[in-house]
Amino acid sequence: KVHHYEWDISYQLKSPDCFEKLAVTVNGEAPGPTIRATQGDTIVVAVHNKLETENTAIHWHGIRQIDTPWADGVAGVTQCPILPGETFTYKFVVDRPGTYLYHAHYGMQRVAGLNGMIVVTVPEGFVEPFSYDEEHTVLLGDWWHKSVYEQATGLSSNPFVFVTEPQSLLINGRGMFNCSLAPSGTCNASRPDCALPTLFTAVPGKTYLLRIGSLTSLSSLYFEMEGHPMMVVEADGHYVRPFAVRGLFIYSGETYSVLVKADQDPRRNYWAASHVVGRNPSQTPSGKAVVSYAFNGNNPWMPPPTEPRAGPAWNNTAIRVEQSRAIFAHPRFVEPMPARADRTLLLLNTQNRIDGHIKWTINGVSLMFPATPYLVAMKRGMKDAYEQRPPPDMYDHMSHDISAPAPTNGTVGSPVYRLALGSVVDVVLQNSNALNNKTETHPWHLHGHDFWVLGHGEGKFNPAADAWRLLNVRDPIMKNTVPLHPDGWTAVRFRADNPGVWLFHCHVEAHVFMGMGVVFEEGVERVGRLPSSIMGCGRSKGLH
Numbered sequence: 231k232v233h234h235y236e237w238d239i240s241y242q243l244k245s246p247d248c249f250e251k252l253a254v255t256v257n258g259e260a261p262g263p264t265i266r267a268t269q270g271d272t273i274v275v276a277v278h279n280k281l282e283t284e285n286t287a288i289h290w291h292g293i294r295q296i297d298t299p300w301a302d303g304v305a306g307v308t309q310c311p312i313l314p315g316e317t318f319t320y321k322f323v324v325d326r327p328g329t330y331l332y333h334a335h336y337g338m339q340r341v342a343g344l345n346g347m348i349v350v351t352v353p354e355g356f357v358e359p360f361s362y363d364e365e366h367t368v369l370l371g372d373w374w375h376k377s378v379y380e381q382a383t384g385l386s387s388n389p390f391v392f393v394t395e396p397q398s399l400l401i402n403g404r405g406m407f408n409c410s411l412a413p414s415g416t417c418n419a420s421r422p423d424c425a426l427p428t429l430f431t432a433v434p435g436k437t438y439l440l441r442i443g444s445l446t447s448l449s450s451l452y453f454e455m456e457g458h459p460m461m462v463v464e465a466d467g468h469y470v471r472p473f474a475v476r477g478l479f480i481y482s483g484e485t486y487s488v489l490v491k492a493d494q495d496p497r498r499n500y501w502a503a504s505h506v507v508g509r510n511p512s513q514t515p516s517g518k519a520v521v522s523y524a525f526n527g528n529n530p531w532m533p534p535p536t537e538p539r540a541g542p543a544w545n546n547t548a549i550r551v552e553q554s555r556a557i558f559a560h561p562r563f564v565e566p567m568p569a570r571a572d573r574t575l576l577l578l579n580t581q582n583r584i585d586g587h588i589k590w591t592i593n594g595v596s597l598m599f600p601a602t603p604y605l606v607a608m609k610r611g612m613k614d615a616y617e618q619r620p621p622p623d624m625y626d627h628m629s630h631d632i633s634a635p636a637p638t639n640g641t642v643g644s645p646v647y648r649l650a651l652g653s654v655v656d657v658v659l660q661n662s663n664a665l666n667n668k669t670e671t672h673p674w675h676l677h678g679h680d681f682w683v684l685g686h687g688e689g690k691f692n693p694a695a696d697a698w699r700l701l702n703v704r705d706p707i708m709k710n711t712v713p714l715h716p717d718g719w720t721a722v723r724f725r726a727d728n729p730g731v732w733l734f735h736c737h738v739e740a741h742v743f744m745g746m747g748v749v750f751e752e753g754v755e756r757v758g759r760l761p762s763s764i765m766g767c768g769r770s771k772g773l774h
């Protein structure tokens with residue numbers, strides 16, 4: 231089945247948390263509509279850029295784009311940005327069931343509100359390893375009152391101005407800023423678009439599947455529903471061995487499906503809440519929504535009689551690592567993993583000062599997208615359009631001190647790791663302290679593939695020693711986004727079997743903007759004829 235969408239992308243005045251601000255919308259809405267399809271369906275989205283003065287591009291997060299690498303939607307990697315007034319049509323197949331996301335992938339535009347969810351259901355006759363009565367989507371976000379322009383300008387300025395902490399957390403696009411803190415006339419608590427949202431209406435005794443996704447710009451979150459523990463059954467489109475949590479840690483770019491049973495006293499309603507973890511949440515009030523009960527005698531619009539609980543200690547890394555380590559493939563859906571890798575990359579992130587600007591680097595290189603999209607440049611053999619020298623596979627793991635800021639400056643560039651088509655690649659992401667001597671959470675997202683999550687560890691990964699033996703090679707979960715925890719490392723394995731050029735990056739919008747990403751190429755010569763609609767910028771001007 232083919233699903234056709236016509237999307238007008240435009241700025242609209244919105245007040246998702248009562249504060250009025252310009253947001254990038256899809257057909258007037260932010261978040262955009264949920265795309266619903268069945269495994270194997272084709273999605274066609276005609277994107278009309280009506281932003282007047284701003285480019286755009288949309289990434290379909292978690293969709294591998296097999297045979298359609300030009301539809302991945304990353305300006306600078308897989309296509310030229312879509313100019314104001316132009317229409318670009320994405321066409322791709324949703325080849326696996328699960329919960330996915332979409333969002334802008336041009337500059338820091340995701341921060342401005344262009345995001346939404348993709349739900350791919352199983353084909354008729356397929357029995358999932360769990361059952362439920364109804365399903366709902368929960369999209370988590372964070373929200374700033376500063377414009378994207380101010381945020382991006384601050385990050386690239388000298389002196390550096392960080393985006394700082396979000397003003398609000400959004401649940402399904404709604405938050406609640408305390409208007410007494412805003413300049414008069416900018417915030418109005420009685421606006422309908424910032425009313426306390428109902429997460430879903432529960433009928434006593436029924437079981438609900440919540441498809442939860444996070445598209446925060448910066449924040450790692452803890453999501454919980456008062457009195458309602460969750461059974462986690464899916465992660466990034468893969469069934470997991472079910473595990474129960476009272477609250478779910480979720481990182482930007484991740485999705486989880488959870489089962490919730492409506493088994494509480496139905497004569498009242500309950501809080502759902504999201505809390506910042508991993509960074510100090512003192513400037514960011516928790517996001518709130520209501521789980522309301524449909525029950526004779528209960529008022530479904532009444533706020534719960536309780537106060538929402540405070541979140542867990544934001545700086546308790548151990549409990550977050552514990553959840554990361556509790557996720558295994560469902561025993562009936564273990565995807566066989568190659569026993570060893572053909573190549574290992576040890577990728578160290580450091581924050582560096584380069585020509586006075588603060589950047590993130592990976593093995594000393596801060597990624598800057600080239601003017602000509604990599605996919606066009608590499609497929610057409612334009613050797614001067616990107617850096618020919620590949621970035622380093624390793625950092626100096628013997629002597630580098632991860633608890634100290636980077637001792638060297640690093641460089642800014644547009645290199646690419648060229649992977650042999652079909653080869654197996656291990657990547658160990660290694661965290662280290664930023665220039666302010668703090669260590670942070672970095673959720674890493676791989677385009678075009680899922681990876682097996684081999685493990686998470688503390689401190690520095692030592693490739694020569696025991697570290698490999700600690701990894702889970704028996705039933706690792708496959709994901710497209712995985713957290714790199716403070717002071718630690720995360721190891722993943724993937725098969726480079728999808729011809730194209732693919733971004734792998736920290737999903738914190740400010741961090742990828744500051745260069746925290748790498749580019750992989752595999753089998754670009756096998757990519758089919760590139761559509762001329764992805765061309766028109768840099769050295770691809772005039773090509774078709």
Ligand SMILES: O=C1O[C@H]([C@@H](O)CO)C(O)=C1O
Pocket residue numbers: 392581664665666670740741744
């Ligand atoms: O990228 C970042 O920059 C600041 C700080 O590290 C500046 O040194 C911060 O909190 C980030 O997450």
